[in-house]
Amino acid sequence: MEENSLNTAAAALRHQVEAASLDSAEELEHFRIRFLGQKNGRITRLFKHIPQLPPKERRDAGRLLNELRTFARAKLEAARTSVTTEEAAVQGLDLTLPGRSNQWPGSRHPITQALAAIKDIFIRMGFAVAEGPEIEDDWHNFTALNFPVDHPARDMQDTLFVEASDQGTGGVMLRTHTSPVQIRTMLAGDPPFRLIAPGRVYRNEAITYKSYCLFHQVEGLVVDTGVTMADLKHTLFGFARAFFGDDVRLRFRPSFFPFTEPSAELDVWWALPEHPKGGRWMEILGSGMVHPNVLEAVGVDPERYTGYAFGMGVERPAMLRYGISDIRTFYENDLRFLDQF
Numbered sequence: 001m002e003e004n005s006l007n008t009a010a011a012a013l014r015h016q017v018e019a020a021s022l023d024s025a026e027e028l029e030h031f032r033i034r035f036l037g038q039k040n041g042r043i044t045r046l047f048k049h050i051p052q053l054p055p056k057e058r059r060d061a062g063r064l065l066n067e068l069r070t071f072a073r074a075k076l077e078a079a080r081t082s083v084t085t086e087e088a089a090v091q092g093l094d095l096t097l098p099g100r101s102n103q104w105p106g107s108r109h110p111i112t113q114a115l116a117a118i119k120d121i122f123i124r125m126g127f128a129v130a131e132g133p134e135i136e137d138d139w140h141n142f143t144a145l146n147f148p149v150d151h152p153a154r155d156m157q158d159t160l161f162v163e164a165s166d167q168g169t170g171g172v173m174l175r176t177h178t179s180p181v182q183i184r185t186m187l188a189g190d191p192p193f194r195l196i197a198p199g200r201v202y203r204n205e206a207i208t209y210k211s212y213c214l215f216h217q218v219e220g221l222v223v224d225t226g227v228t229m230a231d232l233k234h235t236l237f238g239f240a241r242a243f244f245g246d247d248v249r250l251r252f253r254p255s256f257f258p259f260t261e262p263s264a265e266l267d268v269w270w271a272l273p274e275h276p277k278g279g280r281w282m283e284i285l286g287s288g289m290v291h292p293n294v295l296e297a298v299g300v301d302p303e304r305y306t307g308y309a310f311g312m313g314v315e316r317p318a319m320l321r322y323g324i325s326d327i328r329t330f331y332e333n334d335l336r337f338l339d340q341f
């Protein structure tokens, strides 16, 4: 091909490019392939003639074709923007709106935050952190904790049984408390022990604003020589002041648990402006001196060692700390609730 005929071909192509209609996504694609396609695009193909021209003509020819290609690409890009915007408008989108800068990046669940705060306080008091399985056997969950078979204390902790129990013993269940972790850690080592055991527990509960069938506990266990109830009370009150603030109102009250003797519960005053008495006591944990039968069950000499234990819920302290009035909101995954934390 000579330079003249290349010029003529380029001029003709320019007319075709100018005349092409680009009103839809299909027309855009058709245009791109027809003129700019890598192999057979009409403009692309003209470039292939340049090497056949006499050397001194190649430069001008190259410039001419480059200019034609730039022109075709610019036309394609301009049309692409308006077609995309129009199609978006048809779908109800306005691409000219400014972007959103107030996206919520997510946050940790309030239970996770409360658990972290509880762990943090006990770790600073020198406690180690232990864990145990959520599916537990009858011996660890009840028998070793001094719940005799058929003892009515078992009724308070009904749960989902994975394997049925045989005459009241030998079943496998979703654990009803974190206390079996006391048994597992004492069996695995020798005193002294000083640990907490956080985790999930399950109960057959009537579901209300303060009870749910699944919840979290943090167990505590200290076994050493010369441990007394005064150590227990000091630790629990120290914890409560660190978690709720120095002005928290506390009540330490006698109670019963098969695995502790004596036993006590800790209540925290829950201020409720609408309540006739201005608030109510909320039980947050059970505790006591580890029963000698429990120490014996795990091979620790009760004549030599004494210990205290406690088991606290996580949901109720979290409700008090964050001002939440219904435990069920923790499990509903409603972002309007969760994004407040």
Ligand code: DAH
Binding pocket: 176, 177, 178, 179, 219, 220, 257, 259, 260, 285, 286, 287, 288, 289, 308, 309, 310, 311, 312
């Ligand atoms: N395991 C008991 C419960 O779930 C709570 C508890 C009470 C744990 C006294 C303890 C304890 O370690 O000493 O109701």
